[in-house]
Amino acid sequence: MRKIFLMFPGQGSQTVGMGKDFYDKYESSRNIIDKLDDELKDIIFNGPEEKLRDTKFAQPAIFAVSVALVEALKSLTDLSKFEIVTAGHSLGEYSALAVSGFFSFEDSLKMVKARGQFIGEASSVNPGLMAAIMGMKKEDVLDVCKQASQVGVCEAVNFNSPGQIVISGTKDAISKAIEIAKEKGALKAVLLNVSGPFHSSLMKSASEKMKVELEKYNFIEPKYPIITNCDAQITKDVSLIKEKSVKQIYSPVLWDTSITNAISDGFDTFIEIGPGRVLTGLMRRIDKTKKTMNIENITNLGTVIEELKK
Numbered sequence: 001m002r003k004i005f006l007m008f009p010g011q012g013s014q015t016v017g018m019g020k021d022f023y024d025k026y027e028s029s030r031n032i033i034d035k036l037d038d039e040l041k042d043i044i045f046n047g048p049e050e051k052l053r054d055t056k057f058a059q060p061a062i063f064a065v066s067v068a069l070v071e072a073l074k075s076l077t078d079l080s081k082f083e084i085v086t087a088g089h090s091l092g093e094y095s096a097l098a099v100s101g102f103f104s105f106e107d108s109l110k111m112v113k114a115r116g117q118f119i120g121e122a123s124s125v126n127p128g129l130m131a132a133i134m135g136m137k138k139e140d141v142l143d144v145c146k147q148a149s150q151v152g153v154c155e156a157v158n159f160n161s162p163g164q165i166v167i168s169g170t171k172d173a174i175s176k177a178i179e180i181a182k183e184k185g186a187l188k189a190v191l192l193n194v195s196g197p198f199h200s201s202l203m204k205s206a207s208e209k210m211k212v213e214l215e216k217y218n219f220i221e222p223k224y225p226i227i228t229n230c231d232a233q234i235t236k237d238v239s240l241i242k243e244k245s246v247k248q249i250y251s252p253v254l255w256d257t258s259i260t261n262a263i264s265d266g267f268d269t270f271i272e273i274g275p276g277r278v279l280t281g282l283m284r285r286i287d288k289t290k291k292t293m294n295i296e297n298i299t300n301l302g303t304v305i306e307e308l309k310k
Contacts, residue, residue, distance in 0.1 A: 002081075002189050006070070006087075007087050007274060008089070008092035008138065008272070010091040012194075014061055020044075035109070040057060059091050059113070059115065062092070063108070065108075065275060067098055087296060092274065095247075099224070101223040103217055109215065114211070118168040118249075121239050122199075123202075126170075126196075126203075129268075132164065132166050132188065132190055138156075152169060155169055155201065157253065158252065203249050206250070207246050210245065219238045227258045230248045231244070234262075249309045256286055259283065261280075263290065265285060270291065277294050
């Protein structure tokens with residue numbers, strides 16, 4: 001049985017008009033998008049872009065469009081023929097959880113909105129920055145963080161691919177880390193256009209609120225397992241998912257390890273579903289020998305369906 005890895009993008013991949021071609025053509029996609037309120041649906045399709053960048057709109061928008069695209073794929077091909085595992089980068093983990101079947105779309109949409117709110121509140125109380133460090137080994141980036149931590153919080157939080165690690169923390173510490181990284185020979189050390197120090201220990205208050213929020217929902221036995229961000233381990237254990245969903249908010253995203261673990265388990269076809277091609281690009285940095293595709297428009301969808309027929 002062919003082993004398929006479905007992966008879902010996080011915040012930053014959003015674009016005005018995303019999913020509109022699926023909405024217009026596929027009833028299965030339209031049924032998902034129509035569950036959004038009119039304001040969010042209008043922002044997704046018509047913008048303005050600055051509104052869509054706002055976390056409170058961006059996160060549910062990316063989540064909903066990603067799930068809507070999966071529904072179109074399911075309506076056109078029989079996924080039961082494949083062994084499937086899912087994963088998502090940061091916010092994308094909720095897309096993966098919903099597609100896997102841990103909870104309903106309606107409940108997961110409420111969770112995503114709450115998560116965005118709590119992260120926004122934590123960022124207001126503990127403002128900070130994030131930066132991408134390119135072209136440095138993991139141990140060297142960790143050493144940069146250790147040095148910069150003398151002036152504030154500085155943590156490595158997104159292990160995206162070999163040579164691409166994102167750091168997060170307080171303004172002074174991240175600014176210091178960028179200086180140190182450049183001195184140590186980083187190819188690039190640049191600030192990211194984000195509104196807070198995501199996935200760092202500064203997000204602990206958001207995780208505490210999310211823990212309370214998740215108690216409102218029933219988690220069910222999923223159809224597909226998921227590889228979770230916080231530990232890069234595969235699970236279908238419902239009892240662990242609440243715990244991991246809380247931990248995810250203040251823990252590093254172990255994306256490169258998630259991919260290599262999937263490859264070790266025999267997964268050889270990787271499909272990014274949702275706006276953008278960020279994860280497709282990372283995949284090629286991690287292992288360019290694996291079949292990697294993405295679905296963000298109807299043309300991509302056709303290409304993927306043809307590939308899955310082989």
